Amino acid sequence: MLGLKQEDHFASAAGRHFRDADYLRDDGRLPAADHLYGFAAECATKSLLLRFTEVTMDPKPGEDAPSSKPWVENPDPDHHRPLIEFGHVNELVKEVALLAHGRAGASLHAALEGDLRVFRRWHVKFRYYDGGYAQADVVTRRRTAAQNILSLHEQAQLNRKLP
Template identity: 45%
Template sequence: MPDEDVRAQDAVMEQQYALAGARHYHDAVYLCDDQRWPTADHLFGFAAECALKSLLLRFAVHDVSTYRNGNAMNRARWVNPRTGKEDWLGHINQVLGAAPLLAYGRGGPAFVEAVDRLNVFASWDLADRYRDGRQVSDSVVAGRQEAARLALSLYELCELTGRTS
């Protein structure tokens, strides 16, 4: 598949991730208002994950793609610069490892500092949806809500400026 077709597909996925991130965030806020912390926490994690994946697909074009060997994949993959190995872009606690791919140029350090604030998701776990919810408190959710809002704001800023730094 020609590179322009791959980039066009990645652009579609980038937009879908961005829209999904906003939707997950708004649903999570609704659940917070109802004090349904575990599910709100879950959706804030998805919101931040989608915002970062969207940024990675747009700005880390040489390291992240939804295509391999000319074939479409249902999930984005990235090349870890530390290991040189390809891996899936998983959920937010895994996507955080790929975030440094976005930091380059003069604004790189400031971008890294902002992304570091997303580390509140390092202990976020997809399997929490099967637990009784006692491990999620309103204070944990408040921190993750702020981080998800930051991730979406970073996406919006990069969308407006056309760059990450």
């Protein structure tokens, strides 16, 4: 794994989480499957951001160590946040929308917006819940959205460009 870029790690994790989610879903373990579909979509999105936009994992201004989250300087100079950090999948809808000003950001936002919206109510803290939130129809919608995002990622890698 040495020598791989973070976007490659994200891409690998996306595929692994998706396959594991399918395994769990087929076994009727919907809460765990739902959680992993969210992580699969998140990882594929972060890989796309690193490959096709100005988003980076470099040290943030004034820091020495590489960032633990993808980030970019906020393109809106009037906005109160100088940096945009890309967190969990439920936050990515809003964060990717902030990139929609540039050509690559606008293309990525347009391609991802509908599928990312499916994860608006997904949250990383659900791993601590009893699992009653994971209804079959919601998990199915999230699986489809994650699959679409992974397919977009795969196609973008093959074409070396966004749609």
